[in-house]
Amino acid sequence: MSDEKNIAYIPEDHSLGISVITAIHSGDIPLLKLLLEENPGLAASRIVRNGELRSMLHIATDWPGHFPNNTVTIALLIDAGAEVNARFTGPHSETPLHWAASCNDVEVLDLLLDAGADIEASGAVIAGGTPLDDAVAFAQWRAAHRLIERGAKAALWHAAALGLVDAMKAHFAGDPLSQQYPWGAGHSSPPDEVNVAFWCACHGGQRHAAEYLLGRKADINWPSVWDGLTPLDAAQRSASPDLVQWLRGLGAKSATGLL
Known part of the structure; x- marks a missing residue:
């Protein structure tokens, strides 16, 4: 020692x-x-x-x-x-x-x-x-x-992943959540927070949160900047069959389908 x-x-x-x-x-x-x-x-x-x-x-x-x-x-x-x-x-x-x-x-x-x-x-x-x-x-x-x-x-992406829809609604009503981003504060051109939150809702298997964010114009096929997966890929990984079926019904694609 x-x-x-x-x-x-x-x-x-x-x-x-x-x-x-x-x-x-x-x-x-x-x-x-x-x-x-x-x-x-x-x-x-x-x-x-x-x-x-x-x-x-x-x-x-x-x-x-x-x-x-x-x-x-x-x-x-x-x-x-x-x-x-x-x-x-x-x-x-x-x-x-x-x-x-x-x-x-x-x-x-x-x-x-x-x-x-x-x-x-x-x-x-x-x-x-x-x-x-x-x-x-x-x-x-x-x-x-x-x-x-x-x-x-909590940031918006945390709330989305955890299905905290009331917190998300309060955020958009003018009571912002913490301004944290999963790609880091130093990113030169951060993606739209709604797309990130939508992806995270799918990552967390949170259909209600995903529906709410899609209503706020989230990109259903936004590929994440950290692993390249789309919201559909994230939902499949989270073993959320209902969410996967809903996304597919809306035309969602996997990352391989976007190539």
């Missing part, structure tokens, strides 16, 4: 790294308690892998999440000094809350928020956005709805 600014950096293949990761992922609470007692500062340390740094809470919320005894594990780590808003160091800077949202792990999400996690933290793999961005983009619907319940700021 090396130390810098009171944070220890532990190689993943170091004996301590192997032991603590095993304890966290297996839910072995007695072993984790022993490791924390024998290694002061362990809860605030970082695991090093291929130049990337993960906090202990990132280890506990890593994909696919839902590890045995995960809420007990995370509470123990926080009590021992784990930083609830620690940043991943690598190709993005997600917090443990981003990772819990991406795993649809609502119990852990609540625990992190109760411990002071920033619900609007930036750094997501989705355009550097919030935990809600991750949850919606990765179709983690329980986590997305829970984040809204806990006060996360």
Whole structure:
């Protein structure tokens, strides 16, 4: 273990790294308690892998999440000094809350928020956005709805994907939702928000939201800027047969049909 600014950096293949990761992922609470007692500062340390740094809470919320005894594990780590808003160091800077949202792990999400996690933290793999961005983009619907319940700021595309038609109507009535876009704020020519929201409604399997947005002149065949899929493709991926049938009845095409 090396130390810098009171944070220890532990190689993943170091004996301590192997032991603590095993304890966290297996839910072995007695072993984790022993490791924390024998290694002061362990809860605030970082695991090093291929130049990337993960906090202990990132280890506990890593994909696919839902590890045995995960809420007990995370509470123990926080009590021992784990930083609830620690940043991943690598190709993005997600917090443990981003990772819990991406795993649809609502119990852990609540625990992190109760411990002071920033619900609007930036750094997501989705355009550097919030935990809600991750949850919606990765179709983690329980986590997305829970984040809204806990006060996360929703953009129009979030509301569409979650079927929050009243919020969408209020947006167009002059009470705008958050001005966030899934392609990032720095995009030189952002697509029309109605088209994006319509695509997201199909991604979320939300027919009522899609119908409302089509009434606001959404392009039924708009291919997304992030994966090239059309709303029909997104609806098929979401396993929403009623929505797929409705779209096809209106002449919607898949991306391959637009070529």
